[in-house]
Amino acid sequence: MGSFRRDASHLASMERVKAITRERFELDEDMPLMVTEVACASPGCPPLETVVVFWTTPDTRHQFKVFKPLDQVDEDDVPFRWMKPALVVPEGYGCDCC
Structure with a gap:
């Protein structure tokens, strides 16, 4: 079940992890x-x-999953760019997160 915290520090942590992920995997903003x-x-x-x-x-x-709370995730926890193909979720794979 997802977290519903919406305080400023939680949202800042979320944006920080998004920015790290976008940079690491060269993802466009869209x-x-x-x-x-x-x-x-x-x-x-x-x-x-x-x-x-x-x-x-x-x-x-x-x-990918990091076994830490969101506010503790940093660049070292995000997989290397060359691992991107290994992070593809196979069609039909079910999980309860998304």
């Missing part, structure tokens, strides 16, 4: 990009994690 913080109740899972999803074409969705 390419859809979603950053959300989700709670995880599964055993061994961190209480909060950050999910980043972006589309490079209408049918090509990329996704």
Whole structure:
């Protein structure tokens, strides 16, 4: 389930992670990009994690997860640019985040 915090620091963290992601993967401003913080109740899972999803074409969705709260995510947590093809979500793959 996504986080519904809307305070200034949370929104600033969201914009910061979006900017890092856009720069890292060379995404244009018009390419859809979603950053959300989700709670995880599964055993061994961190209480909060950050999910980043972006589309490079209408049918090509990329996704990665950082096992940290949104405000703790930094450049070192975002995958390398050369990993972009490995982040493509296969068609028909179901997940509860997006």
